[in-house]
Amino acid sequence: MANRRASITDLAKTLGLSPSTISRALSNHDDVSEITKQRVRQLAEELHYQPNQLAAALRRGRSNTLGVLVPQITGHFFPQVVHGIATEAAKLGFNVMICQSNEDVRQEQKNIDLLMHSQVEGILVSLANTTQNFTHFEVVRQQNIPLVFFDRIMEDFRGNNVSSVMIDDHQGAYQVVTHLIEQGCTRIAHFTGPLHLNIYKNRHQGYRDALTAHGIPIDDELIVFCEMDQKGGTQAMRQLLKLPRRPDALFSSNDLVAVGALQVAKTHRVRVPHDLTIAGFSNEAFTSLTQPTLSSVDQRCEQMGKTAVQLLQKMLKGNANRQEPPRPIVLKPKLLVRESSQRRPK
Numbered sequence: 001m002a003n004r005r006a007s008i009t010d011l012a013k014t015l016g017l018s019p020s021t022i023s024r025a026l027s028n029h030d031d032v033s034e035i036t037k038q039r040v041r042q043l044a045e046e047l048h049y050q051p052n053q054l055a056a057a058l059r060r061g062r063s064n065t066l067g068v069l070v071p072q073i074t075g076h077f078f079p080q081v082v083h084g085i086a087t088e089a090a091k092l093g094f095n096v097m098i099c100q101s102n103e104d105v106r107q108e109q110k111n112i113d114l115l116m117h118s119q120v121e122g123i124l125v126s127l128a129n130t131t132q133n134f135t136h137f138e139v140v141r142q143q144n145i146p147l148v149f150f151d152r153i154m155e156d157f158r159g160n161n162v163s164s165v166m167i168d169d170h171q172g173a174y175q176v177v178t179h180l181i182e183q184g185c186t187r188i189a190h191f192t193g194p195l196h197l198n199i200y201k202n203r204h205q206g207y208r209d210a211l212t213a214h215g216i217p218i219d220d221e222l223i224v225f226c227e228m229d230q231k232g233g234t235q236a237m238r239q240l241l242k243l244p245r246r247p248d249a250l251f252s253s254n255d256l257v258a259v260g261a262l263q264v265a266k267t268h269r270v271r272v273p274h275d276l277t278i279a280g281f282s283n284e285a286f287t288s289l290t291q292p293t294l295s296s297v298d299q300r301c302e303q304m305g306k307t308a309v310q311l312l313q314k315m316l317k318g319n320a321n322r323q324e325p326p327r328p329i330v331l332k333p334k335l336l337v338r339e340s341s342q343r344r345p346k
Contacts, residue, residue, distance in 0.1 A: 006047035014043060018283065026051065065095045066312065067115035069125040071103050071152070075256070076284040077301050078126070083125060084305025092313055094121075101128040109136040122146035122312045127154065129228070132196055146315040150308045151299070153198050153328075163315060164328040165308045169199050169281075172297040173206025173334030176251050176279045179213050179295075179335060183343040184276055185249035189222040191236050191261065192253045200228075203281060204255045222247055226257065234258020241268055248276060249341075253286055255280035255296055262290060262340070277341040292339030300331050307331070 008026075012019045018035070025032045025040040041239045043049075066089055070078045082098060097118060101108035108128045115123055116139070123140060134154060140161045146317075147159075149164040170332050178289065180188050190207045192199040196298035211218055218346030224239060226232035233256065240247055241264070259301050262272060270291055279295040280287065286296040307329055314326045 006044075006049040010047065011043055011049060015039060016049075026105050029158045030194040032283045037211075044216050052139045052206070063119045064093060065097055065122055066119065067118065067120035067123040067311070068096055068098045068109065069115065069123065070098070070100050071128050071335065073098070073124060075217060076286075077151075077282050077299060080301035081126075081305040081308075083307050083314060084302035084307075087302075088306040088309040092301050092309065094309070103128045103130060104135065105131045112140060116140065116145065118161075120145070122316060124147065124148045124150060124308050124312060125198065127152040129197055146312050148161065148308050148312045149317070150304055151199060155198050159220060161315060165304055165311060166328070167297075167299045167304065167331050167333050168196070168201035168331060169333070170206040170209070172281060172299075172335070173203040173251065173253075175209035175333065175335040176281070176295070177207050178214070178298060179337060180249040180251060180279060180341060181210070181276055182215065183249070183273070183341060184217055185343075187219070187222065187245065187247045188251060189215070189224065189240055189247035190226050190251050190253075191226055191257050193225070193228040198207035199254050201316055207251055228254050228257055230256045230260040230263075231265055233262075234264050235260075237261035237264035240272070244272075248249055250276060250278045252278070252280045255282045255284040258296075258340075259286065260295055260296070263284075272340055273343050277343060279341045283336055285338075287338065288339070295338045295341035298334040298335055298336055300334070304331060 008019045008022045011022045021032060022040055027039045032111065040120060047049045058228040068082060068085055070082060073082065075080055086096050096345050097120060099114065101111060101113035108131060123145060129264040134157060135145065137157060144161050146161045151166060153166055177188060191202045195204060208218055221243060226238040233252065237260065250261055252261060258278055262278055265272050265276055274277055281297045283296045285296040287296045311326055311329060
């Protein structure tokens with residue numbers, strides 16, 4: 001037992017009692033004598049016995065545990081969403097089991113399998129950027145386990161036990177591009193990620209719709225698909241600076257890419273915001289620390305996490321009462337204008 005946790009069976013063998021007697025003694029049942037209870041408790045303390053809370057919960061028919069699956073636990077957005085989830089879950093009496101896919105659909109599949117084997121009562125998930133095969137979520141749906149997608153969602157994946165929470169990415173992008181146009185910009189570039197992900201698809205469409213609404217032609221050479229990280233931003237910005245006619249503004253689908261672009265602009269002596277205005281999306285913590293500070297869209301990440309848990313709880317109650325699940329929730333974005341995009345006074 002030195003290399004593993006002591007079990008009820010170990011206690012039973014040592015004391016010459018049945019496992020059921022050990023279990024009743026630890027639960028302080030009246031049908032076990034005080035002398036036996038004392039012997040069991042003393043040995044349990046000596047062997048550092050810890051009860052299997054999951055097994056006990058499953059015997060009661062509930063695990064009181066929610067599974068959470070995120071692409072990564074880095075940066076600002078996902079840690080803040082997880083903080084919101086954990087805070088609200090604790091408030092409602094749930095434990096939280098957190099996994100990360102590292103943007104790998106194969107790891108995402110393994111995580112879903114792990115969560116289901118752990119008998120979680122519901123799963124909250126934000127998709128990996130490589131996820132295009134959704135069979136692992138089909139298994140969750142067939143098992144009637146409540147499933148709430150947040151931020152990165154499956155728009156066409158529906159069911160009585162499926163719902164979602166997201167920011168209005170289209171509106172957020174539309175606000176950003178409209179702001180850049182109001183600064184006098186007419187040649188606005190756009191850095192985006194894979195359009196099979198709803199967040200990039202909707203932000204891209206918001207960019208296009210804002211240009212069209214203001215009578216500005218869409219120029220495909222100003223739209224760059226890149227990796228959604230700082231390196232991707234530097235590479236994409238170098239590509240733009242080679243154009244015969246450089247852009248006078250940039251809307252990036254996330255802040256890391258925008259920071260990469262900002263660094264390249266500085267090394268090429270492109271003045272921000274005088275020569276080039278820049279705005280990102282996500283409101284990462286570093287956006288208020290860059291020089292100049294970076295305009296961005298606040299995704300209300302902590303509120304998204306809390307809302308996702310509240311929605312899942314309603315689904316759990318709805319399943320018990322055979323009610324339809326709540327409708328998807330769309331949160332309103334908030335544009336935060338900082339130095340990087342201000343050519344004109346506010």
